[in-house]
Amino acid sequence: MDEALLPSPPDAAAPPPLPPTPACEIVALRKRFGATVAVDGLNLRVPPGMLYAFLGPNGAGKTTSLRMLAGLLKPDYGTARINGHDVHADPVRAKQGLAYIPDDPALYAKLTPIEFLEYTAALWSVPHEQARARAEELLTKLGLAPRAADRIESFSRGMKQKVALASALVHAPSLLMLDEPLTGLDAAAARLVKDMLVEFVAGGGTVLLTTHILEVAERLAQRIGIIAKGRLLAEGTLEELRVQAAMPGATLEDVFLRLVGSTEGMGRT
Numbered sequence: 037m038d039e040a041l042l043p044s045p046p047d048a049a050a051p052p053p054l055p056p057t058p059a060c061e062i063v064a065l066r067k068r069f070g071a072t073v074a075v076d077g078l079n080l081r082v083p084p085g086m087l088y089a090f091l092g093p094n095g096a097g098k099t100t101s102l103r104m105l106a107g108l109l110k111p112d113y114g115t116a117r118i119n120g121h122d123v124h125a126d127p128v129r130a131k132q133g134l135a136y137i138p139d140d141p142a143l144y145a146k147l148t149p150i151e152f153l154e155y156t157a158a159l160w161s162v163p164h165e166q167a168r169a170r171a172e173e174l175l176t177k178l179g180l181a182p183r184a185a186d187r188i189e190s191f192s193r194g195m196k197q198k199v200a201l202a203s204a205l206v207h208a209p210s211l212l213m214l215d216e217p218l219t220g221l222d223a224a225a226a227r228l229v230k231d232m233l234v235e236f237v238a239g240g241g242t243v244l245l246t247t248h249i250l251e252v253a254e255r256l257a258q259r260i261g262i263i264a265k266g267r268l269l270a271e272g273t274l275e276e277l278r279v280q281a282a283m284p285g286a287t288l289e290d291v292f293l294r295l296v297g298s299t300e301g302m303g304r305t
């Protein structure tokens with residue numbers, strides 16, 4: 037048989053496909069405040085296109101880690117990257133696709149939400165017409181349209197939280213980092229925000245969030261990282277965490293409490 041007619045064999049020399057660039061990653065990150073080591077050699081890798089929950093007890097180092105990822109705090113040691121770009125060496129490119137909502141978002145209280153969203157969009161060079169349309173769409177979605185002309189200073193805590201979320205989404209980021217985004221939201225608002233996050237991920241975006249509401253992480257997150265005392269305790273899908281905790285079928289709350297409880301008495305330098 038003519039060899040040329042045979043199907044060509046798979047090319048044994050072809051390299052396996054490269055894993056996708058993580059949406060964000062931290063490598064050997066360390067941060068000390070005086071005598072407290074807030075983050076202690078942390079490694080974390082968030083693959084693109086998923087919701088990743090970053091969990092840990094109070095004071096574990098979550099906010100400090102996110103602030104270093106967002107480039108707001110310089111690590112003592114280690115590297116933070118967004119979409120493959122070093123946050124500290126190449127901040128402009130790293131932050132291009134990033135939206136970060138801290139646990140205490142700073143809003144311009146004298147502005148209306150429309151003005152604030154337009155201002156934020158302008159910082160990201162979104163054309164004015166597009167910014168206006170996007171701002172109106174987001175405010176309507178979040179139920180804030182009737183208050184669009186009021187100053188933010190007159191808003192309740194939950195309303196301010198919604199404005200912060202809208203401002204994060206106004207420039208269509210690829211990575212959304214949220215530090216306890218559901219705090220202070222009523223049940224309907226929390227549902228709305230969760231739905232928006234799921235929609236954001238379905239559209240190809242990546243979400244990295246911290247929360248103490250473990251049911252939310254259990255239901256929404258594709259992967260979960262648990263830290264305590266600045267160190268990574270466990271990482272993976274819920275199923276993988278159950279295996280690590282030797283708790284088949286357990287809830288995330290039970291797994292979390294066992295893993296975190298096992299560090300009681302563990303020193304923090």
Ligand SMILES: Nc1ncnc2c1ncn2[C@@H]1O[C@H](COP(=O)(O)OP(=O)(O)OP(=O)(O)O)[C@@H](O)[C@H]1O
Binds near residue numbers: 099101
């Ligand atoms: N600016 C700062 N100055 C001094 N210590 C700080 C500072 N920021 C954080 N820390 C300390 O670092 C540790 C980690 O704090 P961090 O805010 O990162 O925790 P967290 O995991 O976000 O906790 P929570 O769940 O309560 O938000 C804590 O011991 C905290 O007191």
Ligand SMILES: [Mg+2]
Binds near residue numbers: 098099139215
């Ligand atoms: Mg925090």
